[in-house]
Amino acid sequence: xxxxxxxxxxxxxxxxxxxxxxxNSTLGRKIRFMPLKTFRKCMKHVDVKRVxxxxxxxFGELLLYPDLxxxxxxxxxxxxxxxxEISTNGSIVSREKxxxxxxxxxxxxxxxxxxxxxxxxxFESTRPPAKWSNFLDFLGVVKEVRAEYHPKMKVxxxxxxxxxxxxxxxxxxxxxxxxxxMNRRNVPDSVAYKPYVSSSRACKHVESTRNRLYVDWxxxxxxxxxxxxxHVFGDLTKEKYSKILNGPARRRFVHMDRRKHPxxxxxGVK
Numbered sequence: 388x389x390x391x392x393x394x395x396x397x398x399x400x401x402x403x404x405x406x407x408x409x410x411n412s413t414l415g416r417k418i419r420f421m422p423l424k425t426f427r428k429c430m431k432h433v434d435v436k437r438v439x440x441x442x443x444x445x446f447g448e449l450l451l452y453p454d455l456x457x458x459x460x461x462x463x464x465x466x467x468x469x470x471x472e473i474s475t476n477g478s479i480v481s482r483e484k485x486x487x488x489x490x491x492x493x494x495x496x497x498x499x500x501x502x503x504x505x506x507x508x509x510f511e512s513t514r515p516p517a518k519w520s521n522f523l524d525f526l527g528v529v530k531e532v533r534a535e536y537h538p539k540m541k542v543x544x545x546x547x548x549x550x551x552x553x554x555x556x557x558x559x560x561x562x563x564x565x566x567x568x569m570n571r572r573n574v575p576d577s578v579a580y581k582p583y584v585s586s587s588r589a590c591k592h593v594e595s596t597r598n599r600l601y602v603d604w605x606x607x608x609x610x611x612x613x614x615x616x617x618h619v620f621g622d623l624t625k626e627k628y629s630k631i632l633n634g635p636a637r638r639r640f641v642h643m644d645r646r647k648h649p650x651x652x653x654x655g656v657k
Contacts, residue, residue: 389629390437393599394469395612398426398458399447400604404476406502406514408547410576410614411446418447421604423457429606429623430465435598438469445601446615450479455487462493474498474545477525478517485528490536497529497540499564502547505554513547530562543567573655574613583655587644590656594641600628610640610651617650 401418402411421429443449443458452458462471473488477499488494503509507519533540542564546555548571559566573583592599592611601609603616606624608631610617618640621631631637646652 389435389598389632390439391433391435391598391600391628392439393442394433394438394440394602395442395445395600396426396429396602397421397445397447397604397615398443399449399451400615401451402446402448402476403451404448404478404514404517405578406476406500407578408502408513408571408574409446410574412578413576414615416615418451419604420452421606423454423461425606425624426458426461429602430461432623432625432627433600434627434629436467438467440472441465441469442472442474444474445603445609445612447604448476448479449473450475450481450484450488455484459488459491459493463491470495472496472498474500476500476514476517477522480521480524480528482528482532485532486536489529489532489540492537492540494537494540497533497542498545498567499526499529499542500545500547501555504551505558506551509551526558526562526564530564541565545569547571572613575650575653576614580653581655583653585645585652585654586657587646589641589643589645590651590654593637598632608637611656613654613656614650617648617654 398421401416405412471494473494502513510519511517529542544559544564544566546566546568555566573581601611602623603609606622608620608623620637621634
């Protein structure tokens with residue numbers, strides 16, 4: 388049977404921020420939620436023996452989800468053991484929501500995305516309409532809830548670029564978190580996008596020998612974590628993963644001339 392190296396599923400479609408490096412900055416998608424019954428159906432159709440990492444996000448803000456407690460119960464019922472990772476933009480300061488996520492002790496890695504140079508001005512200018520003071524409050528609540536319910540959970544500040552790296556490292560140390568510095572991605576439909584022409588070959592997300600699965604809020608299978616809906620390979624609410632993986636839509640996508648695709652042909656991610 389197959390295994391999946393990374394499964395990213397957007398239980399929330401859309402976001403409350405418009406970060407300049409993200410397609411959400413211009414697409415302005417209406418925020419939608421994946422019903423728990425849809426999540427359950429999608430997971431049943433993941434016909435593999437193993438999933439290494441389950442990411443409960445792709446392009447949506449997880450803390451907007453109305454029933455996080457119910458979502459974590461569904462995660463606890465999954466047929467395969469895996470590392471569970473979440474990511475949030477750190478803008479929704481809610482002890483109740485964070486407790487619903489952290490208390491069950493199912494999350495292995497709690498990611499908090501950030502941008503800028505580690506200053507109020509740099510942060511707020513890259514992640515409107517986020518507020519720096521709100522972000523710091525969020526870090527404090529996460530620290531407290533983690534200490535109370537799940538001290539072994541890894542908390543990582545996921546930082547775009549390496550501007551003022553020392554400032555971020557000092558901030559992370561103050562709260563007992565780690566830092567992960569990531570390269571900036573040149574992604575179509577983002578405010579910060581710079582014109583780019585890709586190569587003719589498909590990108591690493593579909594070429595990789597490590598199977599990856601990305602699912603939108605309505606169960607549609609999409610190519611990657613670089614754009615919320617560059618293409619659609621199938622519907623995980625109706626088809627098994629193995630069928631979609633080997634299906635005609637994905638096969639045509641892998642073998643196409645990428646430069647002719649309206650989104651992937653402009654994407655700076657290789």
